[in-house]
Amino acid sequence: MSVTTTEATGSTEIRPFQVDIPAEALDDLRGRIAATRLPEAETVSDATQGVQLATMQALVRYWGTGYDFGRLEARLNALPQFITEIDGLDIHFIHVPSRHENALPMIITHGWPGSVIEMLNVVGPLSDPTAHGGSAEDAFHLVIPSMPGYGFSGRPSDTGWDPDHIARAWAVLMDRLGYTHFVAQGGDWGAIVTDRMGAQAPPGLLGLHSNMPGAVPPDIFKTVAAGEPAPSGLSPEETRAYEQLSFLYTKGIGYATEMALRPQTLYGLADSPVALAAWMLDHDAKSYEDISRGFVEEQPVGNLTRDEILDNITLTWLTNTGVSSGRLYWESNLGFFDVKGVTVPAAVSVFPRELYQAPRSWTEQAYPNLIYFNEVDAGNHFAAWGQPELFTSEVRAGFRSLREGRSS
Amino acid sequence: MSSTATAVKVRPFDVDIPEEALDDLRRRIAATQWPERETVPDDSQGVPLAVMQKLARHWATEYDWRKCEAELNALPQFITEIDGLDIHFVHVRSQHEDALPLVVNHGWPGSIIEQLKIIDRLTDPTAHGASADDAFHLVIPSMPGYGFSGKPTGTGWGPERMGRAWAELMKRLGYSQYVAQGGDWGAFVVDQMGLQAPEGLLAIHTNMPATVPADVDRASLAGEPPPAGLSAEERRAYEELIRTYGQVEYAHMMAARPQTLYGIADSPVGLAAWLLDHNDADAQPAAAVAEALDRTESETGDLTRDEVLDNITLYWLTNTGVSASRLYWEYKGGFFNAKGVSIPVAVTVFPSEQYQAPRSWAERAYPNLIYFNEVDRGGHFAAWEQPELFSDELRNAFRSLRT
Numbered sequence: 001m002s003v004t005t006t007e008a009t010g011s012t013e014i015r016p017f018q019v020d021i022p023a024e025a026l027d028d029l030r031g032r033i034a035a036t037r038l039p040e041a042e043t044v045s046d047a048t049q050g051v052q053l054a055t056m057q058a059l060v061r062y063w064g065t066g067y068d069f070g071r072l073e074a075r076l077n078a079l080p081q082f083i084t085e086i087d088g089l090d091i092h093f094i095h096v097p098s099r100h101e102n103a104l105p106m107i108i109t110h111g112w113p114g115s116v117i118e119m120l121n122v123v124g125p126l127s128d129p130t131a132h133g134g135s136a137e138d139a140f141h142l143v144i145p146s147m148p149g150y151g152f153s154g155r156p157s158d159t160g161w162d163p164d165h166i167a168r169a170w171a172v173l174m175d176r177l178g179y180t181h182f183v184a185q186g187g188d189w190g191a192i193v194t195d196r197m198g199a200q201a202p203p204g205l206l207g208l209h210s211n212m213p214g215a216v217p218p219d220i221f222k223t224v225a226a227g228e229p230a231p232s233g234l235s236p237e238e239t240r241a242y243e244q245l246s247f248l249y250t251k252g253i254g255y256a257t258e259m260a261l262r263p264q265t266l267y268g269l270a271d272s273p274v275a276l277a278a279w280m281l282d283h284d285a286k287s288y289e290d291i292s293r294g295f296v297e298e299q300p301v302g303n304l305t306r307d308e309i310l311d312n313i314t315l316t317w318l319t320n321t322g323v324s325s326g327r328l329y330w331e332s333n334l335g336f337f338d339v340k341g342v343t344v345p346a347a348v349s350v351f352p353r354e355l356y357q358a359p360r361s362w363t364e365q366a367y368p369n370l371i372y373f374n375e376v377d378a379g380n381h382f383a384a385w386g387q388p389e390l391f392t393s394e395v396r397a398g399f400r401s402l403r404e405g406r407s408s
Numbered sequence: 409m410s411s412t413a414t415a416v417k418v419r420p421f422d423v424d425i426p427e428e429a430l431d432d433l434r435r436r437i438a439a440t441q442w443p444e445r446e447t448v449p450d451d452s453q454g455v456p457l458a459v460m461q462k463l464a465r466h467w468a469t470e471y472d473w474r475k476c477e478a479e480l481n482a483l484p485q486f487i488t489e490i491d492g493l494d495i496h497f498v499h500v501r502s503q504h505e506d507a508l509p510l511v512v513n514h515g516w517p518g519s520i521i522e523q524l525k526i527i528d529r530l531t532d533p534t535a536h537g538a539s540a541d542d543a544f545h546l547v548i549p550s551m552p553g554y555g556f557s558g559k560p561t562g563t564g565w566g567p568e569r570m571g572r573a574w575a576e577l578m579k580r581l582g583y584s585q586y587v588a589q590g591g592d593w594g595a596f597v598v599d600q601m602g603l604q605a606p607e608g609l610l611a612i613h614t615n616m617p618a619t620v621p622a623d624v625d626r627a628s629l630a631g632e633p634p635p636a637g638l639s640a641e642e643r644r645a646y647e648e649l650i651r652t653y654g655q656v657e658y659a660h661m662m663a664a665r666p667q668t669l670y671g672i673a674d675s676p677v678g679l680a681a682w683l684l685d686h687n688d689a690d691a692q693p694a695a696a697v698a699e700a701l702d703r704t705e706s707e708t709g710d711l712t713r714d715e716v717l718d719n720i721t722l723y724w725l726t727n728t729g730v731s732a733s734r735l736y737w738e739y740k741g742g743f744f745n746a747k748g749v750s751i752p753v754a755v756t757v758f759p760s761e762q763y764q765a766p767r768s769w770a771e772r773a774y775p776n777l778i779y780f781n782e783v784d785r786g787g788h789f790a791a792w793e794q795p796e797l798f799s800d801e802l803r804n805a806f807r808s809l810r811t
Binding site: 226255269277322 | 436441443445447448453455456559561562563630631654655658660663665667668669670672673674675681682684727730734
């Protein structure tokens with residue numbers, strides 16, 4: 001099954017959408033999983049050569065024989081989903097208005113290798129806080145779009161869908177849904193899109209929350225990307241961040257460079273379920289360690305269970321969006337963690353196992369209107385996905401000050 | 409395949425791929441799930457969809473692996489265990505007893521398939537318009553993790569260890585004096601052999617010389633402007649290095665995370681695209697390889713579509729996509745920096761190689777430079793693309809050693 005991108009209609013219609021996966025697509029996927037041909041084991045006893053064979057063997061076994069292929073459709077169809085055309089492309093989104101009328105509208109953007117699946121467990125807590133230990137004053141009207149080339153959104157057939165374009169599209173989407181005031185949230189690519197929204201500052205955008213802040217000062221960013229040692233005069237927190245970034249840029253982003261330069265060459269992502277799964281598991285060392293534990297030891301870290309991980313991979317397989325999602329790296333010429341020029345009020349949560357831990361000092365410079373900064377004690381790169389409760393409380397706290405003084 | 413009791417035994421080897429493996433390959437190609445096409449009208453996002461679809465169609469329906477298998481089995485092939493690993497090699501002795509023994513080392517994304525067209529030319533020169541004095545006894549090994557050689561199960565099989573293994577192989581075959589040749593990874597290995605200077609190694613020939621002076625190497629890797637004082641030729645080489653470093657994302661990926669490339673074990677088109685996307689000076693994928701995909705046959709030894717598929721199919725059938733990639737992980741040294749080789753060295757500069765080594769750099773990098781020539785055609789896959797010219801170069805390069 002794949003999403004066919006129809007001719008641009010110029011229509012602003014919002015069409016209800018339901019996932020409907022043909023049985024043949026699932027049969028084909030199961031057949032391919034069963035016919036998987038694996039390479040030999042890595043020649044080291046750790047993850048330093050990539051996704052370990054034992055992890056993939058456990059994943060393939062569970063995906064082929066234990067995973068419930070009906071879950072994905074059921075989970076998504078339990079939520080109101082829509083498609084609307086923006087700039088010639090079909091945009092899929094989940095839209096859950098809170099029953100609390102004064103709720104704050106919020107658009108949440110997922111990342112790579114993610115999808116709306118990352119956000120499913122925060123939908124209830126954020127839109128219906130009183131059912132999840134929060135107060136009615138913390139309610140959000142939620143809009144969770146699939147980025148172009150991801151999930152059930154259309155796959156661009158032309159260039160130009162970079163983070164800036166996506167950010168502008170999200171402002172159009174919120175306007176089209178009738179939200180005159182709203183906030184935006186994101187991690188990974190979602191953080192970059194959200195930062196660019198914060199720089200574009202469309203009418204109605206009150207503030208943003210990021211769990212992967214672009215906070216690295218320009219001079220620091222230049223040195224770290226060139227692989228040079230840390231400049232003198234950094235505080236201990238800054239030195240730690242520098243070392244985390246240095247590791248990333250020397251060892252940790254081979255996949256990103258590949259997709260930034262040659263996304264089309266990754267035919268295996270379209271043709272091989274195990275190729276897609278391994279590619280998506282290998283985002284960063286810490287999240288890989290957490291996710292791998294879920295498969296090999298059946299001890300999930302936080303909410304990163306085998307089923308959650310496979311929902312995301314299965315969605316990417318069934319929509320055949322491995323290559324189209326990777327193309328975002330080719331499209332973007334923005335740095336991953338550098339300052340993006342945000343002017344609107346910004347809230348930042350620092351998760352301990354994120355790619356780097358943004359120091360408060362850098363964050364204050366990067367976001368001149370910093371309304372919230374907090375370092376939490378659990379969670380990796382996939383903050384919403386892995387720690388839905390903690391993430392929810394951070395987003396509530398991050399935006400609380402913006403609600404005060406707004407007339408209801 | 410290994411037998412510790414007969415560790416130094418040299419066993420004859422024939423390729424014999426089960427029919428089921430070929431059926432499975434064809435079935436997988438026919439069942440390929442494709443991505444959408446690239447969003448650009450050129451190859452700037454990777455190997456274009458139309459190129460892959462056309463190649464896959466031919467691969468699944470007309471291509472005949474058995475021809476390649478017969479060609480390989482027409483050659484004397486052997487396996488011998490060196491340093492705990494089975495090493496596969498082709499060994500063709502010249503009818504001319506005084507021929508010069510030569511070990512030729514392939515690269516990535518290659519295999520011994522790259523060398524097939526030079527075997528007869530080098531071992532039987534009189535049948536190819538050259539003199540008996542130019543004959544070679546040829547040894548062409550498959551690197552560890554490549555083709556029919558064993559796959560290492562532990563770390564350590566980098567170019568240094570391979571260099572030592574080839575010296576052991578030549579000794580085991582009874583060659584007390586010999587020369588070595590290589591391009592791509594093969595060039596790294598022969599440079600290491602040059603550094604190790606094992607007894608009997610008279611000289612090396614490289615078609616991807618490592619000549620870049622330290623200051624230029626550092627500046628080019630950092631993407632900085634070139635150091636002052638470069639000649640016009642050196643400046644051009646510098647710019648070629650900068651271009652090359654922008655096209656080696658595949659190398660970075662394999663150096664960092666080779667094991668993550670499960671698609672090159674499970675998907676024929678995944679493997680084919682990955683192997684095709686190696687650049688040369690003219691394009692990425694290499695222009696010479698892209699052109700070959702439209703060449704169904706050649707009388708003159710030009711690279712053809714089926715030769716490209718022979719190489720890819722060999723990787724598939726031996727499931728060596730990942731094990732071959734691991735060589736990038738194993739190697740921690742520099743790419744084109746001068747390595748300090750002091751034994752006699754011969755260099756041929758092919759115009760479409762990653763960079764054209766200037767004579768000035770070659771003379772500094774290889775103080776005992778016995779031959780240097782810039783030829784007018786051919787690129788990164790020199791032996792494969794220009795077997796005639798390549799053979800001439802080897803004859804000329806090593807001639808002074810024979811007298």
